Amino acid sequence: MKVGMIGCGNISAQYLATFPSLPDVELVAVADIDLERARTVAAAHEGVRALSVDELLADPEVETVLNLTIPAAHAEIDRRAIAAGKNVYSEKPFAVATADGAAVLEAAAVAGVLTGSAPDTVLGTGTQTARAAIDEGLIGTPIAATATMLTPGHERWHPAPDFYYVPGGGPLLDMGPYYIHALVTLLGPVASVIGASSRTRSERTIGSGSRAGESIPVTTDTHVTGVLVHESGALSTLVMSFDAVATTIHPIEVHGSEGTLAVPDPNRFDGDVELHRLGGEGWETLPVSAGYPEASRGIGLQDMAERGAGLRASGALGQHVLEVMNGVLEAAASGSRVEIVSTVERPAAVPLATRGTPAPASS
Incomplete structure (x- = not known):
């Protein structure tokens, strides 16, 4: 291709x-x-x-x-x-x-x-190993998930961060795709959402590059919280912020009737997946069992070339996630629950593949 x-x-x-x-x-x-x-x-x-x-x-x-x-x-x-x-x-x-x-x-x-x-990070071993654990029933019936991304703001490192702070930017549309693509991969499509949002500052100061020290206006909310109601009935709580400093919470946690999964940063392709079983004595790290090892941005293009219309990082998935994110923002502005019109098939799982060798086309 x-x-x-x-x-x-x-x-x-x-x-x-x-x-x-x-x-x-x-x-x-x-x-x-x-x-x-x-x-x-x-x-x-x-x-x-x-x-x-x-x-x-x-x-x-x-x-x-x-x-x-x-x-x-x-x-x-x-x-x-x-x-x-x-x-x-x-x-x-x-x-x-x-x-x-x-x-x-x-x-x-x-x-x-x-x-x-994009993002095709969900095709890596991190999210896919977690997906395999859910499909194998290791946490029983999925009940809920949390997805948390906190940072003081991209202006601290990006030399031209203006687009992060206008409508179409903000923490949800910028970072939310990584987390919501992962949540849909793990738990399936979303049926409805509620949300709330805020912003703490009307301007930001660029911290690097030739424009360091320059102030830029903020015209979109920079802290967004939402609840996603999946078609399966599972509830995902989402927190995306350019205002907060740090957190000790796993980037994504999926809670089931028989255990909890700690899922690695969905902005990365790899990372440890940990399981805490009901009645267990603590967290155990699961062996890598699915996904493209050592993948990097662009593996979605290989998936497109290999699978054609069955590609996993599809436009239909991107559109569903976009509607979910805009639904959360609409709910935050209106104070009302927003129904999600689109739906999408849960993307096919990625069997464990050798670097440079595409996963087989079967799910």
Whole structure:
């Protein structure tokens, strides 16, 4: 699968490092709003051409567009790529507005092309080993989960953090996809949500790079709490914050009738999965039993190339998670429960795979 990457910002380096290990994926072109930045990337990677965005979208060699633009541009770039007959794989979130994400899926269905959505961290051994433990009944019937992400804010390290603090940013749309994609992978789709949110400051100070010391406005809430009611009946409590300092809580915990799982950081592909059994004497670390070992960002493209329409990090999953996140924000603003209209199949499990060898297509 020949890929053209649009967007050569910070996250692109992680994808660029992964491409050489993907047996069925080849990067052939890059583009950026700053063409010089694209030329710099292309010069460092043999066989990769630097193009304008328009040129890349029109290039007949490019089969799939990897969309690494800012969130506000995701839907527009995806629709333009689809109109050119190309598959799309978007960084998270799938879009900013739920309606825009739905329009991308509709356009893809009409055009007969594939849609994928980050994060593909859920395909790694961390989340997948936890998924296997749940499927094996190690915690009995899943009852509830908690998902917690606390940080003082990305402006402390990101040289251009403006987009984190406008509508379409904030801790939920930025970090929520990692946690909610994992929760849907573990517990299935979400039927309804409630939520509350707040913000503590009207501006932030950039802490690094050429703009260090510059203040930027905050126009979106920076602490969000939600409860997700899964179709299975399980309840997930979500806390996403750019205001808090630290926590001792596991990133995700899944509680069942016979035990509790501690799931590693869903922003990573690996990490220990721990189990505390009912009547047990403490936490035990489970052996790695599923997922792509040593995976990194971009493994979702390999999954797309290998499985086609059965890809796990699908646009449909990204759209469902987007609706869930916007539902939480809507519930926070209205004080009312919000029903989630979309649903999605729980993605197929990833059998334990050797690095560089895709998992088999069966679930």
